[in-house]
């Protein structure tokens with residue numbers, strides 16, 4: 203399979219229909235390794251759907267049809283084996299969904315185990331610790347790694363889901379409102395982690411967020427979806443300072 | 459908060475039916491218990507620990523009974539059947555839920571219809587098939603080679619003369635309870651929330667790895683399926699009677715004919731009135747069977763409710 207080394211995510215003229223209803227109406231986007239792309243837009247505008255196309259989870263919806271092109275590096279996402287696509291990506295879901303039958307430790311360890319990332323138990327523990335630290339959960343759970351997710355609070359579960367994704371050290375990190383239930387201080391620290399990960403691991407980060415402040419703090423690029431259309435897309439600074447679209451102006455009010 | 463009136467009405471209408479079925483079970487249990495008393499008084503615990511079956515007509519002093527062989531036979535056949543049915547049922551769930559693409563709904567429903575038909579087939583049909591088809595096949599192609607090459611293992615040490623033995627009964631039972639275990643596991647499997655499926659797939663799992671994770675989530679219902687299947691296997695009568703061999707051997711060797719409690723009752727109950735204590739002994743064994751069934755089914759149902767609470 204032809205596959206270039208880069209893991210740029212390229213979306214060209216992407217159209218998604220669910221039960222015949224157009225959900226995404228011709229999206230063109232690019233997210234580059236080492237940078238963070240923030241996707242904004244009102245509820246129901248198609249943000250989660252876009253993310254699910256990139257890792258082919260959209261396949262789980264039998265009434266969805268997808269047209270257009272999506273590439274991760276040289277990998278043609280829409281025609282590839284979904285397994286190959288998902289091996290390059292990791293996702294944090296809008297609703298926290300750690301596995302109920304696995305301990306905190308195992309929830310984070312499962313990805314590295316599946317991908318064979320750890321050569322020894324010590325390696326594995328190191329990765330788990332790293333991922334939990336980056337997710338701002340380590341301090342709270344380091345003494346109770348054998349506990350189960352139902353013993354955690356909602357925000358802790360969300361951070362656990364984040365840790366599970368980070369532990370994979372994916373080429374492409376897909377985040378669907380990963381800090382929605384998390385307090386402002388931890389949110390800031392998680393944002394720092396994400397910046398570090400993008401920079402140090404050359405990860406391509408795509409993050410859905412409802413808070414323009416968050417986009418302003420971490421994003422290199424901002425894309426705004428409105429009713430399935432891409433109404434704004436560009437370097438974060440430009441979008442924030444000179445928004446073209448009326449809706450963008452509205453949501454960015456108060457940021458500057 | 460007060461319940462709406464029609465709910466109460468509904469409750470009262472159902473009460474007689476619900477309490478009737480409970481009453482029947484209690485009545486049954488008490489009849490078994492009361493009628494077991496003579497045997498318990500005479501033989502005590504040795505009923506459970508000895509392997510004897512020597513009824514003597516009209517002579518209560520000479521008659522002697524010990525149920526060890528059928529009791530162990532029931533436990534062994536039901537256990538082997540359960541252990542064999544779990545991987546088969548799980549593989550069927552794997553094929554129907556993960557390997558077949560979602561588009562092939564027809565094939566999926568064909569599988570579940572087939573399984574339902576299998577579950578509903580009269581057990582005598584299984585019994586006849588087991589005795590006439592399965593047993594000779596196993597004898598020629600499995601038991602004889604097994605005895606020849608693995609005879610050094612005590613479980614296969616006895617020479618198989620007919621195909622009617624403990625192992626055939628176990629395998630037939632496993633075929634009979636697999637549809638049931640499958641139904642329990644599949645039911646839970648299809649109810650795993652989409653968010654967990656997505657989480658697992660998003661990790662880049664293969665179909666098999668994904669299936670393993672999903673099974674982990676519904677593990678209590680695997681155990682529940684096993685317990686409920688065990689209950690069925692332990693109480694199954696007609697089919698087992700036809701293939702188990704009906705001999706009072708302790709099941710040290712799986713290739714020798716044996717007995718189970720239900721087969722014993724089915725075979726002996728007709729003659730029981732002629733022999734002192736035999737009826738009481740049989741009812742006692744029935745009581746033990748009832749107890750075994752109640753315990754495994756209750757444990758299974760508790761397990762199932764745990765899955766519901768978790769997922």
Ligand SMILES: Nc1ncnc2c1ncn2[C@@H]1O[C@H](COP(=O)(O)OP(=O)(O)OP(=O)(O)O)[C@@H](O)[C@H]1O
Nearest residue numbers: 220225243244245246247248249250251252263296
């Ligand atoms: N499984 C589905 N079946 C039918 N319609 C769906 C499904 N998933 C999404 N949609 C529709 O697609 C549109 C976009 O949904 P999506 O979840 O992508 O929105 P979103 O931008 O993520 O919204 P939010 O900010 O509320 O998460 C919505 O109109 C929604 O009704």
Ligand SMILES: [Mg+2]
Nearest residue numbers: 249250296378
């Ligand atoms: Mg969404």
